[in-house]
Structure formats: structure tokens, C-alpha cells
Amino acid sequence: MTASPAGDPPATCDDAPIERRRRDAGRTRHVLLEAARARFARDGYAVTTVRDIAEEAGVNVALINRYFMSKEGLFEACLTTAVTDVRRDENGLPIDGIAEGIASRVGSSTDDDRLRVALLLLLRSSGDDRIDELRRSVLSAVSEKMAAAAGGTDPDSALLRAQIVLATTLGIVTLRSSLGIQPLSSATEQQLLEPLRDLVRAVLPGAETPS
Amino acid sequence: MTASPAGDPPATCDDAPIERRRRDAGRTRHVLLEAARARFARDGYAVTTVRDIAEEAGVNVALINRYFMSKEGLFEACLTTAVTDVRRDENGLPIDGIAEGIASRVGSSTDDDRLRVALLLLLRSSGDDRIDELRRSVLSAVSEKMAAAAGGTDPDSALLRAQIVLATTLGIVTLRSSLGIQPLSSATEQQLLEPLRDLVRAVLPGAETPS
Amino acid sequence: MTASPAGDPPATCDDAPIERRRRDAGRTRHVLLEAARARFARDGYAVTTVRDIAEEAGVNVALINRYFMSKEGLFEACLTTAVTDVRRDENGLPIDGIAEGIASRVGSSTDDDRLRVALLLLLRSSGDDRIDELRRSVLSAVSEKMAAAAGGTDPDSALLRAQIVLATTLGIVTLRSSLGIQPLSSATEQQLLEPLRDLVRAVLPGAETPS
Amino acid sequence: MTASPAGDPPATCDDAPIERRRRDAGRTRHVLLEAARARFARDGYAVTTVRDIAEEAGVNVALINRYFMSKEGLFEACLTTAVTDVRRDENGLPIDGIAEGIASRVGSSTDDDRLRVALLLLLRSSGDDRIDELRRSVLSAVSEKMAAAAGGTDPDSALLRAQIVLATTLGIVTLRSSLGIQPLSSATEQQLLEPLRDLVRAVLPGAETPS
DNA sequence: TATGAATGAGAATTCATTCAT
DNA sequence: GATGAATGAATTCTCATTCAT
Secondary structure: OOOOOOOOOOOOOOOOOOOOOOOHHHHHHHHHHHHHHHHHHOOOOOOOOHHHHHHOOOOOOHHHHHHHOOOHHHHHHHHHHHHHHHHHHOOOOOOOOOHHHHHHHHHHOOOOOOOHHHHHHHHOOOOOOHHHHHHHHHHHHHHHHHHHOOOOOHHHHHHHHHHHHHHHHHHHHHHHOOOOOOOOOHHOHHHHHHHHHHHHHHHHHOOOOOO | OOOOOOOOOOOOOOOOOOOOOOOHHHHHHHHHHHHHHHHHHHHHHOOOHHHHHHHHHHOHHHHHHHHHHOOHHHHHHHHHHHHHHHHHHOOOOOOOOHHHHHHHHHHHHOOOOOOHHHHHHHHHOOOOOOHHHHHHHHHHHHHHHHHHHOOOHHHHHHHHHHHHHHHHHHHHHHHOOOOOOOOOOOHOOOOOHHHHHHHHHHHHHHHHOOO | OOOOOOOOOOOOOOOHHHHHOOHHHHHHHHHHHHHHHHHHHHHOOOOOOHHHHHHHHHOOHHHHHHHHHOOOHHHHHHHHHHHHHHHHHHHOOOOOOHHHHHHHHHHOOOOHHHHHHHHHHHHOOHHHOOHHHHHHHHHHHHHHHHHHHHOOOOHHHHHHHHHHHHHHHHHHHHHHHOOOOOOOHHHHHHHHHHHHHHHHHHHHHHHHHOO | OOOOOOOOOOOOOOOOOOOOOOOHHHHHHHHHHHHHHHHHHHHHOOOHHHHHHHHOOOOOOOOHHHHOHHHHHHHHHHHHHHHHHHHHHHHHOOOOOOHHHHHHHOOOOOOOOHHHHHHHHOOOOOHHHHHHHHHHHHHHHHHHHHHHOOOOOHHHHHHHHHHHHHHHHHHHHHHHEEEEEOOHHHHHHHHHHHHHHHEEEEEEEHHHHOO
């Protein structure tokens, strides 16, 4: 992560030999984005201050405005990464493993798991309508893809059912991250898998292969 | 709501009928509480300003501090009403109609439906640990009651499954209230019932009578 | 104090038999004034709230405005009583016992000693120029009277010296009331007398009889 | 004070020479501290608003919180400077010139005399106990040092007497600064010296050399 | 590119005062 | 006369943002 690659300037400067990689716009942008993702996802937009983010990133506050125009711009960038994460994930989505997919996405415990954070981000709002529209469209797309995978006769009903499964996913992520409700909060991926399989099989009838 | 009692003067003067029933502490407390419930539930704690609430209630801002000590005190009062609402609702919960219960609670569309608002409030945090503990305990209690109703052999597994159903409920409420995702957002109680029945039957095996 | 004298109305009213002496304007004015004196003297004008005073007096806040027009009016009334107290005291001032007088005024320990409170009040300001002028004139008068008592050849120098003695008096009252500096704060009248005698004898040369 | 350094442009433009030396954190902190000292000393803690102070310092209000955390933090910083001033002054205190010392400290008339302001600050309270303890300890220390200088047989009595002299000092400063009582308020250092010599000689017997 | 000083708008809260009963 | 509900003007403090270096 912070390991300096080959292309660094030779350490000729003697005053600050320890600091690596200063004045690297790309890296600064990146650490800001990561810090922002984590805090926006965890605490929400309004509660999080730009100073919190900058401090967590180990970077000067003013750089947020420099690179992202505004706090809202930073949030939008976070959402964009979330959208990308979710989209990339969809492509690898195993057709006959929806329950497995949810369990693995939702069941991660490491604090900076990308997809879990992405889902939380999609639930946060900055109040800006344009950004909200982005959230809406992504969540809609996800449910559509899930409905398509599930098949079924009535496409309209399939979409509704897929959105209910999506609601379950988001609900689990929410409950696990904010309140520490047991046993849900500390359930492992394994423990979640069985009930989720039952759920998906029942709600999305066409989704299951006889596995 | 604003229904005027019997003794009101006939509404002949149109410029300033002014509000009837002024200088009524109980009523003021009440309208503040209702306004706060609505806004806290819809927008969250941090985003909502006390001035917003007071304006929505048609009341002077300082009265929030008079009656509830602080913004946080008002939020706590809102959560307490939410807890009461949820508890009262649990008692009337039909043993063999969990899916019906969820559908009716979640499917309401009127803006000030008490139980839907109560559920949203339970997802909002002011950051105060003591109040968060209240939220946690109520949501835990709800899932425990649901697990008990569902029966089943393994009580631990039953609780986890009940919490997944609770997650579905909260997820649906969230998706319906904030983003306008279709068809979920405008699905009627009737339309939600069928998939929810499938879901509950599958996730909470002991819960269903042969209906 | 609160014992009800003979002239009370016969206890015909049955609802509130315990409350004695309600609706007595004179008494209300009086308890407010006493409470205000105590708090203004102890804490100062700005820090003291009218609600504090009303509560201490066991009386509704609005009555302060009713009887004294405003917080400032109440303060002025307090100062007026302080002026009266000081004036009355001056008349009884023993010609050849200035030190004794100071010691007794300053050495009192009971919390509501009138003269000590009066002196503290004369050091407090509400910011109103007119009232400040009142404070100034009274303190000037006190020092003039002391200078006259002290006699001495040069009247101008005598006045300056008297004001220094007055400064000592006020300084002692201040130090004893706010900070708890030892041994000054808990020194008895007796203990203060000897150094004060030395001081007065030295600063106001004409003041002492061969006693 | 506003003395301009060498490199300044000649004062040809009269409308907006604007302030030189902007964006200097140390300077900003300093002007805030000085403005605060002056106003806190003159008007007291409660009466003085942070906006007053910031305006007097020609600086944005928010900087008070930036540099001193809070109004109370600023007050504490003021007191700390006052303590420093008093301590430094004590060291230079001439053993056999207590009266001279008081006269010079008290007799200054310029508005921003450090030691006079320091003494006034030590009489002001913000209501915070921790800060009050600081005030108390400093005033105690001053009186102890004075008692030690005075010598005398009974150390306990010497301390009480020293505190009476301190009371005189503080009383004179108070009377001179707030009310404009004559002749005390406009007495020069010279005029104060003679009576103060008499006072010190009488109250602190061991203090005087045969001068 | 990066820094940290400075700014102004807006937040919650307190408080003297006025009004209606 | 007395009560307590209501009001509006402050006050302190926070925060996103901009400026100067």
C-alpha cells in the first residue's frame, strides 16, 4: 500500500528522509477516497466531518476541496466507487448461487471489506437529488439482475421478489454494522448460509438449480 | 388533526383565524413530538435541525428545550414513543400470521403511519450510547418474540432466523421510504403478502399453520 | 418570618389550606428583593438569572417584571436597599471606633448579613450608567464621612486616606466572599480587629482617641 | 503597538492600508489574548462576549475556538498570563519597599498596564472551579511571599496581616478601575505612596527598614 | 502540491420578557 | 395577584470552504 515503488526519486534530499511519497496527487486522492468510504459508510454523511476524513487519511483538509470540489463531491466519488464495486461483483455473480453470494458479501467481518462498505454507502444520502438518483439506479439494476437470474414466469412479480431479497441483504448489513444485535451481528458466513438458502429458494422460485 | 372543537367561532374572518388552542402545554409537547418523529424518521438525527421541527410544529424553537431539555432529549422521547408503539403492536401480533403482520406494517402508505415511522426511528442514531442501547434492546426483544412465535427445534438458530426476517422488514421499510425503487416502493399490502408468506414459511419453519 | 400574623383571612377556603399568605403583594416584593440581594451580591449581576432569583424566593418569575419592571429594575432596587443600609449604619458609626466598625461589618460570617451584602452589592455593576452613578455617590459619601470623622489637617489628603481605608474594607469583603483564602477568610472579628486598629491608626492619623 | 515594521509601503493610501502581517498564527493568538485580558479585566467574564473580544482584536470569532478551544479556555489562558506576570513581578519585589511596590503597581494609569490588569483578572471568575483554584493559589502565594518579606514574630498573624495589605491593594485597583471615585481614582503614584507607607509600616511591623 | 490560517454561515441553547388565563 | 406558556434576541460553538504562502 504505502510501499514506495521503483520510480521514486533517489533519496538525495536529506531533510526529510522518512516521509515517502509526498506530493503525489494520485495517492492523496486515493487515501482520501478510502478514508471517506469508511467513515461515510459507518457514520453517515451528515455526521462525518471533512476534518475527520482528512485526519484519518493523514492529509490536509483543504485537499478535499482541491481534489473533489466539496464534501458532496467527495461523497459522490465514494458512491461512484461503490457503484463500480457492485457492478464488477454482479458480473462474477454465480447464477445458481444467489444465497451463497449474499452470505459471503454480508458475512464478512473485516472492517474494510469493499462490498459490504459499498452496500452501506448505497444506503447513505447527502440530500443531493442527483446523487440520490445514482443510488436509486444502481439498486434498481442490482434487483433487475437478480430477477433475471431468478427467472420465473411473471417478470413483474420476479422483480418485486428480487427487491425483497435485496431488502433482506441491506437489512442484514445495516443491523450488523450499527447495532450489535446478537446472534446476527456475530454470525459467520457459514451460519448465515443455511437460512439464506431457504429464503432465496422460497422467494425466488426459479433461482435454484437442484444443486 | 387540526380538527377544530365544537366551540370555535365560525370561520368568517379569513385573514387571521390564528390557531385555536394556544397556551396548551400538553398540546405543544404533543405537536413537537409528532413533528420530530416525522422528521427524525425521514431525514435522520443529524440532518434535522430543531428549527425545522419547531417550524413544522408551528411552535417557537425555545419550547423544544423547555419541554425536552435538548435536541437529544427530544430524540429520546421520540424513541420512547416508538418503543411503546412497537411493544403495543407485539401484543396484538397474530401467532400464525407473521407474514400478514409484516405486510400490513410495512405496506402502509400514509405518511404518518405510526408503526412504519417507529421502525424507521429505531434505525436512526443520535450517537448517544444510552439511547442506542434502548434501540438495541427493543429490536432484540422483537426478534426474540418472533423466534418464540416461530418455535422450531433449535432456539439459537430460530433467533438468528427471526433476526433475518426482522432485517427483511427493516430493509423494506428503508427502501420504500428513502429511495423510490419500483415496484417495491408502490407495492400494496396485498402484493407484498404473497412473497412475504413464502419468505416467512421458509425462514421460520415452525411459524406457519397449514392455513 | 413566614409565620402568619393575626390578620389572616379565616381559613374558609378548603382547597389550599397549607399555603399561607398567598396573593400578598408586599410580601412577594420583599422575598424577591431579599433573594435578589443575596444572589447579586454573591454571584454578580450578569451571572445571576431572574429564574434563579424567583426560584430562591419561591415565587413566579413573571412577578419580577411585574414588581420591578425588569431585571435591571430589580437590581436598582437592591442597590437602593444597600444604600439605605449603609446610610443607616453610618449614623450609628462610633466616632472613635472606625477599626471596630470595619471589623464588625467585615467579620460577620452569617450568610445573609445585611451590611456585608450591601458592601458587595456596591461593587457589582449591571452596566447601567445611572445605577453606577448611584454606587459611586454612595461610596464617595462613605469615604467623606470617614474622612470627616478622622479629621486631620489637610482635608484633601484625609479624603484620599479614607478612601484607602474604604478600599481595604471592600478588598477584605471581596476576598472573604469569593475565594476562600486562608487565614483571612475564616478570621474572626476579634482576629481582624488588631491589625485593623493598627491600620486605621496609621492611615487616618486624626481618627484615634487615646482610648 | 501598531508600529509598522521597516518594509512597509509608505502610508500614501489612506483608505485601506489593510493590516500588515496577516495569516500569522502566533500574532493572532497574541492579539486575541491581549484583547481578552483587557475586556475580561474591565468587564468581567460573563458580560464579555467572544464577539466583543474578536472584534476588538480585529479577528474572526471562530479563531477563539481554534486557538483556545472555548471562551473558558481563553479565560484560563488570560489568567495564566496574569499568574506569570504576578510571579515575575514578585521576584523583582524590593524587600524593604513593599509600599513603593504597591504604589507603582496600583498607580499606573495607562489603560493596558500589565500588572494592574493581572490583578483585576485575578478577581474575576468564570465559575469554573479548576480555574478558581488557580486564582486562589496565586493570591495565597503572593500574600505568603509578602508575609515572609515582612518577617515578624508570629508567622500566622503575619500572614493575616499580609492578606489585609493584599486586600487593600486589590480594593484600590478595583475602585480606581470601575468607579471613578475621586481623589483616589486620579491619584498619582506619588500621592499614593505616603499613605501606603504609613499603612504598610503599621500593618506589617517587621517590613520596614528605618528608611 | 501542500499547508494551515482565516472566514462566514448556521447550529443548539439560554434568557429576559410578554401574554393569556 | 399569580401562573406558566410563549417569544425573540442573543450567545457560544462547529464546520465547510477559501486564501495566502
